[in-house]
Amino acid sequence: MSDQNSATGIPEPEGAADIIDTDFEIGQHNLEGNVGPFGFDIHNPVFLISGLSIVAFVLYALAAPEQAASFFGWLRPMLTSTFDWFFLTAANIFVLFCLFLIVSPWGGVRLGGKDARPDYNYLGWFAMLFAAGMGIGLMFFGVLEPVYHMAISEPLGVPSPFAADGSIIPENVEAAKQMGLAATIYHWGLHPWAIYAVVALALALFSFNKGLPLSIRSAFYPIFGERVWGWTGHIIDTLAVFATLFGLATSLGLGAQQANAGLEHVYGIPNSITVQVILIIAITSIALISVLRGLDGGVKVLSEINMVIAALLLLFVLFAGPTSAILSDFVTGLVAYATDLPGLSNPVGRTDDGYREGWTAFYWAWWISWSPFVGMFIARVSRGRTVREFITCVLIIPSLVCVLWMAVFGGVAIDQVLTDPASAVKANVIDSYSPELSLFAMLEGLPLSAITSTIGIVLVIVFFVTSSDSGSLVIDTITAGGKVDAPVPQRVFWCTFEGLVAIVLLIGGGLSSLQAMVISTGLPFTLVLLLMCVAIFRGLQTEER
Numbered sequence: 193m194s195d196q197n198s199a200t201g202i203p204e205p206e207g208a209a210d211i212i213d214t215d216f217e218i219g220q221h222n223l224e225g226n227v228g229p230f231g232f233d234i235h236n237p238v239f240l241i242s243g244l245s246i247v248a249f250v251l252y253a254l255a256a257p258e259q260a261a262s263f264f265g266w267l268r269p270m271l272t273s274t275f276d277w278f279f280l281t282a283a284n285i286f287v288l289f290c291l292f293l294i295v296s297p298w299g300g301v302r303l304g305g306k307d308a309r310p311d312y313n314y315l316g317w318f319a320m321l322f323a324a325g326m327g328i329g330l331m332f333f334g335v336l337e338p339v340y341h342m343a344i345s346e347p348l349g350v351p352s353p354f355a356a357d358g359s360i361i362p363e364n365v366e367a368a369k370q371m372g373l374a375a376t377i378y379h380w381g382l383h384p385w386a387i388y389a390v391v392a393l394a395l396a397l398f399s400f401n402k403g404l405p406l407s408i409r410s411a412f413y414p415i416f417g418e419r420v421w422g423w424t425g426h427i428i429d430t431l432a433v434f435a436t437l438f439g440l441a442t443s444l445g446l447g448a449q450q451a452n453a454g455l456e457h458v459y460g461i462p463n464s465i466t467v468q469v470i471l472i473i474a475i476t477s478i479a480l481i482s483v484l485r486g487l488d489g490g491v492k493v494l495s496e497i498n499m500v501i502a503a504l505l506l507l508f509v510l511f512a513g514p515t516s517a518i519l520s521d522f523v524t525g526l527v528a529y530a531t532d533l534p535g536l537s538n539p540v541g542r543t544d545d546g547y548r549e550g551w552t553a554f555y556w557a558w559w560i561s562w563s564p565f566v567g568m569f570i571a572r573v574s575r576g577r578t579v580r581e582f583i584t585c586v587l588i589i590p591s592l593v594c595v596l597w598m599a600v601f602g603g604v605a606i607d608q609v610l611t612d613p614a615s616a617v618k619a620n621v622i623d624s625y626s627p628e629l630s631l632f633a634m635l636e637g638l639p640l641s642a643i644t645s646t647i648g649i650v651l652v653i654v655f656f657v658t659s660s661d662s663g664s665l666v667i668d669t670i671t672a673g674g675k676v677d678a679p680v681p682q683r684v685f686w687c688t689f690e691g692l693v694a695i696v697l698l699i700g701g702g703l704s705s706l707q708a709m710v711i712s713t714g715l716p717f718t719l720v721l722l723l724m725c726v727a728i729f730r731g732l733q734t735e736e737r
Contacts, residue, residue: 237426239671239682242433246689253696260700268708272553273545275715279556280539280548282718286386289725290583293393298732299580303393304400306736310576316496317573318589328447328655330380330502330597331648336630337379337551338602339609339621342372347547348535353610354622360610369606373525374532376602379551380594381529382587383537384559387721389586391567392574394724396582397731400575405674408432408564408720414730415723428720429670432564435713436670437686437693439561440663442710444694446628447656448472453628454649458642463628469695475653476691479660480684498654505647506600512638513604521603522596529595554707557714560721568666579732605634612637660690 253260293299302308310317341347343354350371353364394411404410409425416424448468455461510518542548574582608615609622616633620626635644664687669675672682697705 238429238433238673241426242430242437242671243685243689245434246437246693250689250692250696253700257696257700260696261705264697264700264705264708268554268704268711269549271557271708271711271715272549276549276553277539278715279553279560279718280537282560282722283383283387283556284537284539285722285725286390287382289728290386290389290587293728293732294580294583294587298735299578299583301397301401301579301732301735303396303577303579303582304575308400308576310574312573314585317585318499328443328450328652328659330594331631331652331655332446332450332627333376333380334597334601334631335605335617335634336621336627337376338372338598339605339617339630340372341375341547342368342606343609343622344546346544347371347375348532348542348544358613365610369521369610370524370528371532372606373521373599373602374528375536375547375551376598377525377529377595378533378536379555380598381591383556385587385590387556387559387563388566388570389583390721390724390728391563392570392586393579393582394728394731395568395571396574397579397728397735399571399674401735402731406568406572407670407674408568410674411724411727411731414727431713431717431720432670433667435561435563435717436565436663436667437690438709438713439558440565440659440690441693441697442558442707443562443659444472444475444656444690445698447652447659448475448694448698449628450631451649451652451656453626454632454645454652457629457632457636458645458649465698468698472691472694472698475656476660476687479657479664479691480687482657482661484680484683498651498658501647501651501654505644505651506597508644509604509635509638510600512640513600514607517607518600518603521606522599525595525599554711557711557718558707559714560718561710561714563717563721564670565663565666568669569662601631601634604638605630608634608637660687663690 343352348371350367351361351364353361353368355361391408395406395408398404398410398413399406402410402413404413407425407429409420409428412420412425412428419425420428445468448471451471452461452463452468455467456463461467536552570586574586577585605617605621609618612618616636617630620629620633631648632645635641635648638644664683667686667690668683671686697709
């Protein structure tokens with residue numbers, strides 16, 4: 193066993209391995225720490241710092257829920273109104289960087305070395321990617337967002353199709369419908385997947401090709417050198433843990449709210465914080481079982497089940513609704529997205545503050561806070577892909593599937609709103625804003641609504657479980673210094689506290705609290721991702737093509 197550096201807590205390498213042959217050298221670090229009290233691997237300071245901080249946060253929010261709610265209510269609008277330009281600019285950089293890598297000479301670099309081959313086929317790979325990446329979000333916002341943006345039509349100043357008395361203004365309908373789809377696709381297309389791709393590529397490159405631990409800090413070796421094994425690296429990994437945990441907690445909170453709304457809608461179970469807390473506890477318990485089964489035995493199986501159920505629900509809505517109009521919306525939405533993308537991504541000189549600050553800035557912070565979790569998860573299952581194949585599959589193909597999802601669910605909902613003034617969607621999205629009910633309101637207007645709503649509830653819950661268990665595995669890996677086989681009690685700790693954080697945020701202010709914390713952790717981690725682009729470029733320059 194190598195000697196441990198007392199200043200950092202990270203064991204020094206037993207011997208340097210010249211992994212990179214030109215610009216810099218990387219030592220292979222032995223991260224086999226000792227198992228401490230309660231079965232935790234606590235040799236890495238990241239675990240103690242992040243673990244104790246999260247415990248303190250949970251205790252504070254439980255002890256003073258009203259004070260916490262007031263603070264969170266102030267925090268979110270302050271951050272989005274102040275830093276919206278920064279989030280938009282950074283997200284644009286990530287998209288341009290990924291597109292550059294696709295066409296660059298480094299696109300032929302293979303993750304894991306030139307002889308590496310993929311560990312998973314495309315079906316299994318895509319299933320895990322979608323279930324971890326945007327599952328609950330698509331269920332929660334798939335109906336809500338297209339209808340909301342169409343009705344409000346604030347993005348880029350497009351006029352609303354509704355007059356003050358609620359009547360429809362025919363000449364405004366088509367432009368508002370296109371804007372509703374374009375404004376939604378913008379939040380679920382190239383930009384979020386570029387954020388995920390940057391983190392995933394950095395982790396895969398420096399772990400599989402350079403022989404470094406599968407941890408966020410490893411990506412910064414080209415910039416900070418040996419300092420990544422000291423407090424510079426500890427700070428980077430701790431930020432990643434906070435961002436991931438609060439990003440997951442936001443998704444778990446949204447999932448609990450939507451599942452509770454569906455249970456009330458179909459079975460009359462009261463929609464309350466108490467029921468949502470019970471749901472989080474129950475589903476976190478299920479997630480613990482999946483966590484204990486590991487990546488292949490738990491996450492992969494649930495992800496594939498998820499994909500099948502989601503595909504069946506998608507096909508049902510497509511064929512039960514106005515099919516030809518939906519397919520037309522898919523094409524129309526893509527065209528509108530491409531046309532309006534420059535305006536929607538412009539960070540300055542805009543007047544649509546509600547959309548830019550309330551939606552886009554929150555979304556980019558949410559995706560960025562999810563990026564350590566989704567990025568590490570994608571990296572772990574992407575060995576053997578070339579950089580070009582990796583970026584294309586992670587960036588382009590998922591974006592198209594998200595567009596299809598929004599066109600189907602949002603297109604049916606928009607059709608219901610425009611053809612039936614008494615539709616449940618109009619009542620729950622436009623007349624009274626009840627976002628958690630939007631999916632079930634849309635299904636109410638289709639045949640077999642009780643069955644499809646039940647399927648929707650099941651899908652939300654399974655997405656909930658896959659997000660929780662895969663997120664726990666990722667946080668566990670980060671806090672264990674990059675090891676993928678950290679002690680089981682440590683996995684249980686993180687899975688449990690993900691649920692607790694979601695609970696205390698729901699109690700301490702609901703949706704606004706969830707959004708406030710995800711933005712506050714996403715903001716500093718945006719700087720980490722920008723530096724990561726530089727590190728990727730330097731790392732690829734030393735790779736054999």
